[in-house]
Amino acid sequence: MGPQAKPSLIGARVQRTEDPRFLRGDTRYVGDLQLPGMASVAFLRSSTAHGRILSIEGIPEALALAGVHRVMTGDELAERCAPIVVPWETFLEYHACEQPPIAIDTVRFVGEILAAVVADDRYVAEDALELLYADIDPLPAVTDPLAAMEPGAPQLHANIPRNTNYRGHFANPAIERVIEGATHAVSMRVRMNRHTALPMEGLAVLAFYDPGTENLTLWSSTQMPHMVRSKLAEWLDYPENRIRVIAPDVGGGFGQKANVQPEELILAALSLDLRRPLKWVEDRQESLVSSYQAKEEVVDCTLAFDGSGKITGLKARFIGDGGAYSAYPWSPSAEPLMASATVQGPYVVPVADTEGVCVHTSKATCSVYRGVGQPAGTYAMEHTLDMAAHAMGIDPAELRRRNMIGADAFPYTTFLGGVYDSGQPIATMELALETIGYGAFRAEQAAQREAGRFIGIGQGSMMELTTFGYNEMKNIGWGQRVSAYETAQVTVDPSGGVTLRAGTQNHGQGHETTYAQLAASVLGCELDRVTVETGDTSASPYGWGTWGSRSAVAGGGAILHACEHVRDKAKRVAAHLLEASVQDIDYEAGVAFVRGTPDRALTLADIAQAAIVRGDVPDEEDPTLDEIHTYKPPSPYAQATHVAIVEVDIETGEVELLRYVVAEDCGQMINPTIVEGQIHGGVAQGIGGVLYEHLRYDDDGQFLTGSLMDYLVPTANEVPPIEIKHLVTRSPVSKGGIKGMGEGGAVAPLAAIANAVADALVPVCGWQPIDTLPITPEYVLRHIEANATDASDPNKEIS
Amino acid sequence: MKQRVTVTVNARVRELLVDTRMVLADMLREELRLTGTHIGCGTGSCGACTVVLNGVTAKSCCVLAVDTDGDAVETIESLSTGPDDIHLVQEAFIEKHGLQCGFCTPGMILSARQLLADNPDPSDAEIRHAIVGNLCRCTGYVNVVTAVRAAAEAMSETPLDAVG
C-alpha cells in the first residue's frame, strides 16, 4: 500500500467551487461586458404575422438622429450574410426553408426582425426605432398546425407544400391488424401547449471586429460556442480561424441557447461593417415574442392490449407546430421526431408504428427545449396507459408492472433498433411508489373524498435518451451537422496544477466542479488544484457544447480518458526518474511510487517540474504533461419514475401539488447534489409546462403573452418540495458508467401530474383523458362539465 | 433629458447625471458598473434586479433612477468585500446548492436576507412566500428554501453583531 488512499471524488457531494463569484455578483454575463467605443443595437420587429414587406419607411429620419450610426435592412444584410438554412437529407420528406436573419420581402411571424439600428446607446437606438415604420401588406396567417396542413392553407414558404417540412414515419404495417385483434384498445388525442425555456438571462451578443488583427470576437450567451463560430464563418464567408466565440457566464439555456441565433449573425455582420464593438441584450418582451419557442404538438396515441393486460401494439403520431422557420442545427422537426422515436418508454412493445410530422405556422420558430419531444412521447404513453388501466379495471401501477422491461432484459433493443444499455425500470417504479406510500394512498383518497376533497395520484415512468452519441447522431442524420464527439485537453503545469479544457459549455450545470472532481479523482490531486476552462473557442478544443444531457457522458468521458493518459505519462516519467520499471510504479493520491517501497515516491508536482522545466523524461517522450483525448460517446439511457399527488378544487378548477417524488437511475453519479439540483429544476419546468406556461396567439397570429404578467412561470409557491431517491445501474457502454440526466426532470412531470389530475376527478366525471395542456383551472371545470354524468355528479356523491 | 441625483450606494455617496428615463437597475449597472444587479424582465416580475432601497428590498427595474435622489441603495456587492468575506446567507447557498446559473442569485440572496432580518425563524411556507418575487428557472426553489432555512439556523447560532 502506498500513500494514504483518498476516497474517490466521483460520486461525492462536493460543494460547487464556482459559487462564490455568483453569490457576490462578481460574474461576467454578456450584458455586464463593456468595450471602449461600444455601440448599441436595437431591432425593429414585425407586428404583422404574415405579409409582404413593401418598404421600411423613416430610415433617413432615423439616420439623421444624433448618435445613430446605421440602419440595416434585410436586403443590405443579404450582401454580407447568407440565410439560415438547415439541410438534412436523411429523411425523404424534409423541406428546408431559408431564413434571412433580417426579413426580406416576406414576414412570417410577429416579432421577426425587419431592421437593425446601431446607435451610441440603447436609448438613442430606441428613439430611432420610433421613427421607423414597416409598410407591410398583410397576408392570411395560419396558426393551427392541422389547418396549416390542409390544402388551400396560406403557404408560408414557396418550396414547402402544405407547410409540412418534415414527415418521418417509422412504419409497421402489422399495427392495424394488432389493433383490430386486440382484446382492449384505447386511443386519445392531446394538444400540447407551446411554451418556452425562459432562462433568467435572455440572449445577449457583443460583437467586436478588430480592424488591426482582422479578428472578429463574439461574446454570446450560448450553449455551443464552436457551432456558432462555424456558422458565422460559413454564412458570413469569413475565415473561421479569425473568429473567436466566447460564452462567458451564461444565465441558463435549457436548449433555447443551443441554436445559432439570427441576432448573432446580424451583430457580427454589423461589427464587420462598422469596425467597432456592438452590443445587444435581449429584453424579456423580445425573449417571449421572438426567441425560439418549443413543444407545441398535436398527439394521437393508440395502445392495444391482450387479455392479460400486456401491450400488443402502439400507434402514435406527433404533429409538431414548428412555427415560421428552422433553427440551426435542429430544425423544428426535432420535437416531433424525438417524440415519435422515444414514445416506447420503459415498456415491451411488440409492434409499434410511430410518426412525426412538423408543420410551419405563422408563429415564432420552435426549436429544442429540455427533453425535446420526450415529454410529449412520455405523455402519450403514460396517459394512454392510465386510460387503458381504467378501461380494463387494472391498477395503473400493476399495468405498468406487467409491461415494463425486466432488468434482466437489458441491453434491450427498441422498436426503432436503438439499444437501452441498462436499467431497472420496475425497481425504480417500486421505489417511487414506496416512497410516496402508494399502498396507503387509496384509503387516504377515500377518506379525503368523504371530507369533500378531491386528491389524486399519478405517475410517469420514462427512459431518458441521453448524450446523443456519435453513432446515434449519424443514424438520425443529425450527424451530418453535429457529429457529437467531445474532446478534452488536460494540462499539468510545472507546479502540478491541472487545467482542463473542454468543448462543452457550462450554463448552470456546475461543470467547474464536476469536471474537476473527475480530474482530481484520476490524478489524485486536491479539487482546488484543478481549473476548468470552457466556452471559449480560442481556449477549448473544438466541441459541440452543452445540450441533450451530454456533458457528463461526452465531456466527462473525454476528461476521464485524457486524465488517464496524463496519469500514465506521469507514471512513465516517474519510472524514469526513480529508475524503476513502469510496471512497478503505482499511482495513488497524486503520488507515483515504486510498489512496495512507498518512500521512493514523487508527487505530480515533482514529476511536472522534472518533465516540463528540466526536460527530464525518457528519450521517446515529449517533456510535457499535456494530453488531449477525443471521445466518441455512446447514448446511455437514464430512467426514472415520477409520482405526483394533487388536489383539485372542483369549484375553481385549481390544481395544487401536494407531493412530488422522483426515483431515478442515472448510473454512476459524479455529484449527487448537482444531480438532484438538475432534477429539481427540470421538475419545476415540467410543472410550469403542464399547469401554467402557455405562449398564446390569436387566430391572426397576434401574440398575446408578451410579458411575465401574462406568461405565467411557477414561483416558489407553486413548486412543492421534491423528494428524490436514487438507484445506480452503471452504464456498461459509457466511460465511468455515467449516464446523462440533465433533461429527465422535465420529461415526466407532464404525464405524472395529468395522470394525478385525471385520477382526482374520477369521482366527479369518471376517468377521462386530459386532452389539452396546460391544465388551466378553466380547462378543469370544462373537462368536468363535459364529462360529468348523473352517476358521477359530485354533489350527489357528497350528500 | 438628464438630471443630477445624489444617491448613497453601498455606503458611498455618489453624484450622477442620469437620463430621466433610466431605471435604477440601469444606473447601477451602466453608470456605477455594479453588475451584480441583473435585469431579468424589466417589468417587476422576476426580481433579478432586487436591491435594498432605503432599508427594504425593491425591484430596481421599476424605480426611476432620478427618483432615488437622496436615497440609500445597497446592492449585492455590499455583502462581501472579497473572496474570503462572505455573508452567512451566501455561505448557506453554497452549502445547500441553492444556485445553478446564478442569474437570479443576487436578488434571491437580498430577499432571503430581508426575510431573516424580519423573521429569524421562518417556516418553509414563510420562506416560499418571501421569495415569490424572485423567479428562478434552475433550482425549482427546492434548495433555495433549504439554504434559507440553513441560513436561519446558522444565524441563530451566531452573535447578532457578527451577522451584519
Next chain:
Amino acid sequence: MITQEIEYHAPPSLVDVIALLDDEDRHVELLAGGMSLVPTMTLGLAHPEVLISLKRVPDLSYTRLFGDDLCIGAATTHAEITASAEVLDNVPVLAECASLIGDVQIRNRGTLGGSLAHADPAANYPPLALALGASMVIRSAAGERVVRAADFFEGVMQTAVAHGDVLTEVRIPVPESGEGAAYREFVRVEGNFALVNACAVVSSINWAGRVALGGIASVPVSVGLAGLVDAGILDTHGLDAAVDEMTLGAFADINGSVEYKRSLARTFARRAVDAAIGRAARTKDEQ
C-alpha cells in the same frame, strides 16, 4: 426600457404638486411607488411626458384613527399597511388584503393611493374599498373633496381622480362591533394579479352586510347581503343569483372566459362571505 422622454419633478409640498399638475398641454402623471406606472411605461403602454414624484411631499404616509374612521395616507406602502397596529387592530381585513398584493418587493414600495388611483380592475383594494364603504380624499387647486368608493371607480383605470387632482387619503369606517370581514382572491401563480377577488363584510348583530367583487368587470361591483344571511347561514343559491346579476358586465380576457370568471365570482363571493360570517360569529362569541 422606457423610450418616452420624461420631464421629472419632485416638489416639496402638495401645493407645488397641484401647481405642477396644472399643465393643459402635456400628459402629466403622479409618481408614487411606481410599481404599476414604471413597468407600464417600460412596456410602452403609458407615455407620460411629465412625472411628478410625491417622494418629497411630507405627511402622505400614515395610519391613524380619526373619529369613526381609519385614515391612511395615500403614500402608505402595502408593507406599512400590513404591519400597522392601527390597521391590524381596527380593520384587519385591510392588512389581509394588502399582504396578498404582488410580492415582498412590490409591497415594500407600492402604495395604497397609487394602487387605487391606477384602478386596475384586478387590483386588490377596489373591492375592499367598495365593501367597507371607504372614502377617498382628493385635493386639487379648488380644495378638498371626499368621494365615496361607490362613486370613485369610473372605468378601467379611470377614477374620480381627474386632471389636476391628487388622492391624498383613504378613510375606512372602522367596523362596528359584531362585524366580520374577509378578503379572498383567486390567482394562478402567487404574486400575479387576481382573476377574481372578493371582499365581504357581515354583521353578526343583524346579518346584514355587503360583498364586493373585483377583476370581473371594468369597475368593482357589490351587492348587499340583506336577506341572504340568516342566523349565520348563507343562502348560497340566493347569493349565486345575486352575483350572477351583478356580473352581467363581466369581460373575457387572457385569463378566462366570461362564463369562467362569473363562476369564479360566485365561488369567491361565497368564500368571502362565509369567511366573514365566521369572523363575525367569533366576534360575537368574544363579547
